[in-house]
Amino acid sequence: MTAASITVSETPLVLYTLRRADDALILGHRLSEWCGHAPAMEEDMALANMGLDLLGQARELYTHAAKVEGQGNDEDKFAYLRDVRQYRNLLLLEQPNGDFARTMTRQFFYAVFADLYWRAMMASRDTTLAAIAAKAEKEFAYHVRHSSEWMIRLGDGTEESHRRAQTAIDDLWAFTGEMFSVDDAERGLIDAGIAVDPATLRSRWLKIVSGVLHEATLILPENDWMQKGGRDGRHSEHLGHLLSELQSLPRTFPGAMW
Amino acid sequence: MNTVNDTDLQQRAWHAASQVVDPEIPVLTIADLGVLRDVAVSDGHVEVAITPTYSGCPAMNMIALEIELALEREGIRNPKIRTVLSPAWTTDWMSDDGRRKLRDYGIAPPQVGSGRRALFGDQHVACPQCGSIETEVLSEFGSTSCKALWRCKSCREPFDYFKCH
Numbered sequence: 001m002t003a004a005s006i007t008v009s010e011t012p013l014v015l016y017t018l019r020r021a022d023d024a025l026i027l028g029h030r031l032s033e034w035c036g037h038a039p040a041m042e043e044d045m046a047l048a049n050m051g052l053d054l055l056g057q058a059r060e061l062y063t064h065a066a067k068v069e070g071q072g073n074d075e076d077k078f079a080y081l082r083d084v085r086q087y088r089n090l091l092l093l094e095q096p097n098g099d100f101a102r103t104m105t106r107q108f109f110y111a112v113f114a115d116l117y118w119r120a121m122m123a124s125r126d127t128t129l130a131a132i133a134a135k136a137e138k139e140f141a142y143h144v145r146h147s148s149e150w151m152i153r154l155g156d157g158t159e160e161s162h163r164r165a166q167t168a169i170d171d172l173w174a175f176t177g178e179m180f181s182v183d184d185a186e187r188g189l190i191d192a193g194i195a196v197d198p199a200t201l202r203s204r205w206l207k208i209v210s211g212v213l214h215e216a217t218l219i220l221p222e223n224d225w226m227q228k229g230g231r232d233g234r235h236s237e238h239l240g241h242l243l244s245e246l247q248s249l250p251r252t253f254p255g256a257m258w
Numbered sequence: 259m260n261t262v263n264d265t266d267l268q269q270r271a272w273h274a275a276s277q278v279v280d281p282e283i284p285v286l287t288i289a290d291l292g293v294l295r296d297v298a299v300s301d302g303h304v305e306v307a308i309t310p311t312y313s314g315c316p317a318m319n320m321i322a323l324e325i326e327l328a329l330e331r332e333g334i335r336n337p338k339i340r341t342v343l344s345p346a347w348t349t350d351w352m353s354d355d356g357r358r359k360l361r362d363y364g365i366a367p368p369q370v371g372s373g374r375r376a377l378f379g380d381q382h383v384a385c386p387q388c389g390s391i392e393t394e395v396l397s398e399f400g401s402t403s404c405k406a407l408w409r410c411k412s413c414r415e416p417f418d419y420f421k422c423h
Contacts, residue, residue, distance in 0.1 A: 042397035042407065049399035056314025056403075060343065127344050134346035135313050138423050146398050 003254035006073055006081045012185045014069045015088065016195055017129070018078065019231055021061035022089035025079055026239070027110065028054030029246055033097055043100075046146060050107070053139040060132045067128075080250040084233070084240045091230040092175035094239040101154050101164035105172055108147035112208050113179045113201065115140035120196040129194070148212045155216025166218055177226025180205075264299045267334070271304045272297040274332040278324045281317050282402050285363045288321060292351025295342050304329060305338040309347045312403040312423060349423045361386045366408065366419040383419050385410035395419075 008014065031051035038044035062075035092110060097103045118140060121133035154165040180198045182190065189195035210220050229235065249256060275297055276289035288294045288308065296307040306325055310318050322339045329337040349368035352360075357367035366386045382391050390412035397407040398421075405418040 042399070045401070045407075046397060046399035049403055052314035052316075052403055053312065054314070056310075056312065060310075060313060131344035131346050132313075134344075135310075135423075139313060142398055142421075 003081055003251050005083050005086065006077050008073065008078075008082070008086065009069055009071055011069070012189055013126075013194065014065050015185050016189055017061055017065035017068060019088040021058045021065060021078065022087050023093055023110075023114075024054040024058035024061060026087070026089040026242065027093040027106075028052070028058060029242060030093065030095075030097055030103075031107075034103065039100055047103075050143055050146070053136075053143070057132065057136050057139070064128050064132070076250070080247045084235055084243060086233060087230075087235065087239060087243070088233060089230050089239075090175070090178050091227060091236055092172060092178065094230070094236060094242060095172065095175065096238055098168065099164055101161065102168040102172070104147050104150040104154065105165065105168035107143060108151050108212070109172060109176050109209065110179070111140050111143035111147050113176075113198075113205050115144050116201045116204055117196060117198060120201065123193075124195065125193040144208075151212050151218065152216040155213070155218040162217065165216070169213070169218060170221055173221040173223060174225060174227045177224075178228045178230060181228060181231065183231065264302070267302065267304065268297055268299040270332055271299065271306070271329055271334055271337070274328045274334070275306050275325050278321060278328050281320045281324070282404075283360070283363070283365065285359045286356050288325075290353050290356030290359065292347060292353070293321065303336070303338070304334050305340055307340045307342045309342050311347050315403050317402075347423070349420065360420060364417060365405070366417060368420045368422045383408055385413060385415065386417055387415045388413040 008018070010018070028051045031047045031054065034047040035044065035051075038047055058079070059075050062078045065078060066073045066075065090110075092106060095102075095106060115137055118133040118137035122130050122137065124130040124133065151165065154161040156162070180202045182197060182199060186195055190197045213220050272294075275294055276287055278288050278294075280286045280288065280291060280293075291311070293308050293311060294306070295309050298305045298307070306329070308318075308321065308325070318341075322341075325339055326337055350370060352368065360367045364386050366383050369381070369383070381395070383393050384391050385393050385408075388410060390410055392411040393408050394411060395406060396409050396416065400407040400418055404420055404423070406421050407416065408419045409416045
């Protein structure tokens with residue numbers, strides 16, 4: 001027996017909240033894949049800790065989405081019983097870990113954005129989202145510092161570490177544009193003061209990112225063609241593999257408890 | 259409804275709940291940490307409000323369970339535990355007594371004023387073993403979500419620092 005997927009009533013606020021919850025869950029899961037494999041004990045702990053921050057944020061956001069939706073769904077159902085096409089995370093965050101430089105580059109691009117985003121979201125008219133934001137922005141401040149230091153160390157390190165960091169930047173760059181995109185569903189929430197317009201954060205994001213990359217002797221790509229789709233459930237082939245692992249137990253043994 | 263009894267019950271419940279300790283840092287009570295927000299009594303029913311610390315802190319489930327057990331031991335039946343998110347918890351709520359206990363336990367307490375300046379300015383963390391401020395960070399992320407790993411350059415001992423949040 002396997003558990004069937006749930007249906008979700010995606011009103012704008014439910015959709016909005018699930019998108020951010022999925023971001024946190026998927027990146028958190030990716031970081032958890034490093035557990036026991038990181039290059040040093042301190043890094044193993046750092047990656048697991050950051051994954052835990054993200055998992056905690058995901059749980060609070062899913063719980064909020066469930067309350068707003070009011071259809072009897074909960075954090076576990078949202079995480080375990082939705083298919084790939086129902087996931088709403090950014091494509092950047094589902095990209096495989098690759099080598100350490102790729103994981104750090106993904107973390108750096110996203111953490112700089114998320115730190116700015118949640119800091120702005122502390123002023124949300126949705127008091128629960130504002131409270132989640134107040135915690136998340138402090139957590140991302142640590143993630144930004146950690147990943148920035150690594151970008152500099154890798155870029156301005158050996159020839160090999162520089163090459164790997166630059167390759168990761170070039171490969172992941174096309175996924176960064178999706179962080180700043182807005183659709184009609186979110187436009188209304190932005191106008192109502194519930195959500196923040198991410199497009200307004202782009203110049204600050206670019207300034208921080210280019211500053212760190214400059215210090216790291218790494219080059220910011222000039223290519224401005226951007227890949228999108230995650231927010232609407234159109235994902236890369238990687239997400240299905242990730243979910244099959246993440247969901248295997250609750251799908252195979254519905255309602256399992258321990 | 260009896261107001262005198264409710265007040266008495268509220269005080270007993272607060273006292274019992276405030277004795278619950280953090281499972282990872284057993285020298286700190288949830289009152290020291292600022293996790294215990296409120297104990298309310300209505301018609302003889304007790305509701306305890308707690309606030310989560312770090313978003314992913316796994317100790318929160320344990321703490322909620324420990325509160326229930328502490329109240330049951332006090333003879334208070336079916337207490338309700340409510341989680342309050344707003345305003346968000348900060349290390350600034352840690353009591354002075356809590357900070358002293360933390361230092362005595364060997365963990366450097368968080369600096370006060372946990373704004374972005376404290377997160378990104380120069381940090382001077384005193385060694386909880388010898389008191390020296392000649393210390394350096396080894397890793398921003400330590401054995402639990404709330405701690406960073408530091409080292410004292412004077413006594414050469416590594417130590418945990420309770421991070422500002």
